[in-house]
Amino acid sequence: xxxxLTLNLETQSGVSVLRVGGAxxxxxxxxxDAALSAAMETAETSVYVDMDAVTFLDSMGVRALVMARxxxxxxxxxFAVRRTSPVVAHVLELTGTSEALCHALAVGDPTTSxx
Numbered sequence: 305x306x307x308x309l310t311l312n313l314e315t316q317s318g319v320s321v322l323r324v325g326g327a328x329x330x331x332x333x334x335x336x337d338a339a340l341s342a343a344m345e346t347a348e349t350s351v352y353v354d355m356d357a358v359t360f361l362d363s364m365g366v367r368a369l370v371m372a373r374x375x376x377x378x379x380x381x382x383f384a385v386r387r388t389s390p391v392v393a394h395v396l397e398l399t400g401t402s403e404a405l406c407h408a409l410a411v412g413d414p415t416t417s418x419x
Contacts, residue, residue, distance in 0.1 A: 318348030
């Protein structure tokens with residue numbers, strides 16, 4: 305299992321998808337925050353955070369996601385976490401943030417969250 309943080313931002317048709325892998329903790333918080341901000345800056349219609357390859361998520365990472373969702377909302381951008389690893393799904397459930405972070409961006413959206 306590789307715990308080094310990986311961040312890959314893709315934008316297509318106005319949708320920003322940030323693919324995240326590895327461990328998200330205090331040591332990489334600034335890089336994670338910057339990647340979330342970049343995803344919002346390049347998005348025109350919505351922001352997804354794909355966390356299928358995340359191996360560890362601490363409270364700082366959860367806070368970053370919640371704050372990013374709030375910032376995206378203020379910008380009028382729907383924001384959702386999708387394709388979570390079992391580790392991420394468990395942490396979001398434990399912290400009570402799963403429902404707020406893992407929701408479909410629109411009815412019938414084919415990229416509905418899998419949290």
